[in-house]
Structures are given as C-alpha cells and as structure tokens.
Amino acid sequence: MNKTGDKRYQLTNLETGQASELEAHAGTLGPAVLDIGAVGRDHGLFTYDPGFMATAATASRITYIDGDAGMLLYRGYPIEQLAEHSSFLEVAYLLLKGELPVAGELASFTRSIGEHTMLNESLLRLYGGFHHDAHPMAMVAAIVASMSAFYHDTTNIYDEHHREIFAHRIIAKIPTIAAAAYKHALGQPFVYPRNDLDYCSNLLHMFFAVPCDAYHPDPLHAQALDLLFILHADHEQNASTSTVRLAGSTGCNPYAAISAGVSALWGPAHGGANEAVLEMLEAIGDVSQVPAFLDRVKDRKGGVRLMGFGHRVYKNFDPRAKIIRAMCHQVLERLGHSDNPMFELALKLEEIALQDEYFVSRKLYPNVDFYSGIIYRALGIPQSMFTVMFAIARTVGWVAHWQEMIADPAMKIGRPRQLYLGATRRDYRPLEQR
Numbered sequence: 001m002n003k004t005g006d007k008r009y010q011l012t013n014l015e016t017g018q019a020s021e022l023e024a025h026a027g028t029l030g031p032a033v034l035d036i037g038a039v040g041r042d043h044g045l046f047t048y049d050p051g052f053m054a055t056a057a058t059a060s061r062i063t064y065i066d067g068d069a070g071m072l073l074y075r076g077y078p079i080e081q082l083a084e085h086s087s088f089l090e091v092a093y094l095l096l097k098g099e100l101p102v103a104g105e106l107a108s109f110t111r112s113i114g115e116h117t118m119l120n121e122s123l124l125r126l127y128g129g130f131h132h133d134a135h136p137m138a139m140v141a142a143i144v145a146s147m148s149a150f151y152h153d154t155t156n157i158y159d160e161h162h163r164e165i166f167a168h169r170i171i172a173k174i175p176t177i178a179a180a181a182y183k184h185a186l187g188q189p190f191v192y193p194r195n196d197l198d199y200c201s202n203l204l205h206m207f208f209a210v211p212c213d214a215y216h217p218d219p220l221h222a223q224a225l226d227l228l229f230i231l232h233a234d235h236e237q238n239a240s241t242s243t244v245r246l247a248g249s250t251g252c253n254p255y256a257a258i259s260a261g262v263s264a265l266w267g268p269a270h271g272g273a274n275e276a277v278l279e280m281l282e283a284i285g286d287v288s289q290v291p292a293f294l295d296r297v298k299d300r301k302g303g304v305r306l307m308g309f310g311h312r313v314y315k316n317f318d319p320r321a322k323i324i325r326a327m328c329h330q331v332l333e334r335l336g337h338s339d340n341p342m343f344e345l346a347l348k349l350e351e352i353a354l355q356d357e358y359f360v361s362r363k364l365y366p367n368v369d370f371y372s373g374i375i376y377r378a379l380g381i382p383q384s385m386f387t388v389m390f391a392i393a394r395t396v397g398w399v400a401h402w403q404e405m406i407a408d409p410a411m412k413i414g415r416p417r418q419l420y421l422g423a424t425r426r427d428y429r430p431l432e433q434r
Contacts, residue, residue: 009034013043029064029073046417057414058245062095062400063236070316074234075099083323088229088393089113089199095234095400096167109168110199116172117193117202119180120150127184136388137266139181144170145259155253157406166254167399174395175199178388179206185384200225203392208380221379224331225389228372231320232390234397236313240264240271244398245405246414254402261398262391271390274373275383277308278342287348294349298358308370309353310363320368328371331378343374 007026012019020038027033033056039045049055064073072079075094082091086100093101093109101109126146130139148155151169156162180190183206191206201217203225209215235241243264248257265271284293296304311318332340350366353359376386405411 007032011039011043018042027059030066046419048419052242057237057242058405060237060401060404061098062404063234063397065236065313067311067313067315070314070319072235072319079231079319080323083227083230086230088226088233091230091233092171092396095396096403112168113172113199114195116169117176117195119173119176123147123150124180124190127180127190130184132185132187134185135266136178136181136185136385137262137391139184140174140177140388140391141259141262141266143177143181144174144262145256147173148253148255151255155255157248157251157254160407163254163403163406167403170255170258170399171396174392175203176206178385178392179203181388182207182382182385198222198226200229204379220331220334224327224375224379227323227327228375228389229393231323231368232372232393234394234400238270239267240394241398241401244402248402248405249411249414251413254399257402258395258398261394265391265394266387271387271394273307273367273369274376274386274390277346277369278373278377278383278386280305280307281342281345281349284345284349287345290345290349290352294352294356294359306353306359306364309359309366311365311367314365314367315363317365318367321366321370324368324371324375325366328375328378331375335378340374340378342377346370346374 007024009022009024010019011022020042022038023035024032025035036047039047047055062075064076065071074082074091075098077094077100082094086094089110090101090106093106123143123146126143127139130142147170151166154162154165154169176193183190189211191209191211193202194205195202197205197217200222201219204217204221205215208217237245240261244257244261247260248254268276284290293304294306296302297306328343332343350370353364372390373383373386376389377383381389
C-alpha cells in the first residue's frame with residue numbers, strides 16, 4: 001500500500017480501557033482505508049458491513065471510481081478520453097499491462113488474440129446438450145468452465161507465461177463462445193471466426209452470417225460495439241469481479257474463476273439490468289404513460305422500480321451513460337431509427353425523472369444500463385444476449401484483476417466472517433423424544 005499520508009487512529013474499549021492503534025493507509029486517489037486487524041486480535045471483535053458498503057477487500061492499481069464526481073479511470077486514463085480515442089483491444093492491453101501499448105505491442109497483442117479465436121470442436125459439440133431455449137448465459141458459463149478440461153498444459157497459475165496465454169485465450173474465445181450460444185438458440189449452423197476482421201466485426205460476423213448468404217459487418221455497428229465494450233471493460237470491485245477474485249483466491253483453474261464471474265454477472269441487479277430496462281420501457285408502452293409510471297415508482301408500497309437509474313457507487317451522473325447516450329443518438333440516426341419509439345420513450349423518462357425532486361434528491365441519475373440495451377436492440381442483438389455482450393467486455397477486467405491478485409505475494413484465500421444469529425449450543429434428541 002502507498003504509505004504517503006498514512007495516519008494512525010486509536011480504538012479504546014470504554015469498559016476495560018484497553019487501547020489499540022489502527023493504521024489508515026492512503027491510496028493515490030480516494031478515501032484512505034483503515035487496517036482493522038487489531039480489532040479482532042486485541043478485542044475479539046469482527047467488523048460488520050453488510051454488502052461491503054465501507055470495506056476495502058483488496059488493494060488494486062487497475063480502475064478508480066469517484067462516485068461523487070462521476071469519474072471513472074482505467075489505469076489513470078479518463079473513460080471519456082479512452083472512449084473517444086482508443087479501441088477495445090487497446091483498452092484491454094492497458095488494463096492487463098498497466099500502460100498504453102506502442103504500435104508494435106498493440107499489433108502483436110491484436111495478432112495473438114486473432115490466433116486464439118477458434119474453439120475446439122469438442123467444445124462446440126457441448127452446445128448440443130443444451131435445450132434450444134436455454135438462457136445464453138447458462139451456456140456461456142458452462143462452456144467457459146469446460147475450457148479448464150482442455151488446457152491442462154497451460155494453466156499453472158503461478159507461471160507468468162501461462163497466465164498470459166490464458167488471458168489471450170479467454171479474451172479471444174469469449175466472442176466465439178457467445179456467438180455459438182446465439183446460433184444454438186436459433187438452430188443455425190455455427191459460424192467460425194474470421195481473423196481478417198477486427199474484434200467487433202468478427203463478433204458481428206459470427207452472430208449474423210449464414211452459409212447461404214454473404215455477410216459484411218457494418219462499420220458503424222462494429223464501432224458502436226467497440227465503444228460499449230470499452231465502457232463495460234472494467235468497473236473496479238463490482239460483484240462479478242469480486243466473485244472472480246474470491247474464487248481465484250482458492251487457486252482454482254482460471255477458467256473456473258471466470259465462469260464464476262459470468263454466473264455472478266447474470267443477476268438482474270448486475271449485468272442483467274439492461275434487460276430489465278427494456279422490459280420496463282415495454283411495460284410503460286407510451287410516452288404519455290411516463291408520469292403515471294413515475295408516480296407508481298414513488299409509491300413505495302407499489303413495489304415498482306425505476307430500472308437503469310441510480311448506482312451503488314455513482315452519486316452523480318454515470319460518466320459512461322453520457323457517452324452511451326451520445327452514441328445511441330448517432331446509431332439510431334445513422335440506421336434510420338431516429339424516430340425509434342423505445343428511444344423516444346427513454347428520453348422522455350430521463351427528462352421527467354431528472355426534473356423531479358424525488359429522484360434528484362436521491363441522486364437517481366441514468367446509469368450505463370439505461371441506454372446500452374437500446375443500442376443492442378438497434379444492432380439486431382436480441383434481449384436474451386444483452387448480458388452475454390456485457391460478459392464479453394467485462395472478461396478483460398476479470399482477467400486483469402485475477403492476474404493482479406495471483407501475482408501478489410501477499411494474496412490470501414478470501415474468507416469473510418459473520419455475525420451469527422442462530423441457535424446457541426444444544427443437544428441432539430432422538431426422534432421419539434421430540
């Protein structure tokens with residue numbers, strides 16, 4: 001930890017007078033963290049923080065969020081700058097390596113990703129074991145976990161070269177895995193990757209090409225996907241990233257850790273939120289119904305939620321939402337959908353909510369999920385695949401955090417403690433005596 005500006009605090013037991021010194025470690029940005037080891041060691045106490053609202057479980061150099069300022073930095077670079085000037089694979093390199101690549105490094109990295117895009121045919125045959133209407137996230141989680149059965153010779157987590165091979169392999173193959181899940185659901189033939197295409201154009205090709213017709217990915221579609229992937233690539237210690245870290249701390253196969261992250265992302269409160277936004281907009285139905293819908297949201301007894309607004313960390317505007325909103329306009333206008341009823345409904349909902357004191361006072365601003373689903377739909381990607389698209393992008397962040405953790409000599413297996421509220425000790429009674 002950065003020791004600059006570290007401070008010391010004293011914890012005193014008011015009954016016994018016993019005092020302990022707690023050290024606060026300052027990071028390069030953000031709040032300091034209090035080392036609470038002495039609380040348990042000297043006082044026999046655990047700290048209690050449901051949902052980890054005020055707990056730093058690790059030290060990291062990858063991503064920084066300032067929720068009050070609406071700031072998101074990847075390795076120190078503002079997300080706005082990366083979204084405007086960078087590409088997804090360049091951002092992937094940055095997250096993995098810590099620095100932006102020079103031209104030769106980016107070319108080598110891009111070439112390596114291209115060389116690992118194909119799936120073993122045995123993995124493709126596994127899709128046949130899923131029913132046609134299985135959720136794609138179930139297939140993706142299972143196939144990613146199954147990869148651990150195919151690469152025994154390159155999954156020594158303590159070998160730096162093996163870790164790099166794993167990183168390139170999973171980043172390259174996750175679009176192929178996702179596209180195969182989509183094709184299986186449609187009953188269409190799997191489409192093999194084309195390494196002459198860029199990362200996002202290749203994904204669109206695998207999604208929408210069929211053997212009987214020529215398919216040429218639309219550059220605007222690929223650009224929109226690339227932007228969405230940049231914005232979703234990492235987001236600090238979120239639920240799925242923490243899941244990858246917790247699973248990975250056991251020393252498990254890295255594919256198993258990533259599969260755990262896919263499963264965590266599937267939740268509607270996390271990666272599934274953009275699906276929930278479209279479901280909400282469809283339920284509202286028409287711009288004229290927005291005020292009545294927001295009234296139901298404000299009625300706490302009604303149980304109606306405003307999806308796509310608010311964030312666990314951001315207490316200001318989600319910076320990614322601003323970028324996506326602009327891209328949403330561009331995509332719909334270029335595709336001839338500027339009069340898209342769903343988009344118009346979303347704009348009206350945003351407009352009214354941001355003028356309503358109820359939502360403003362609670363700092364409920366649109367987040368990244370509010371517009372991403374609309375873009376995906378405009379690109380022809382079905383709602384069932386929205387969370388899968390999120391997983392493709394977030395895989396880069398998961399891998400970066402997993403690599404950082406495994407390379408840390410101070411790494412320990414994750415083992416949260418608890419406040420026990422169950423029965424005290426009692427003796428077993430035979431069945432006839434109960």
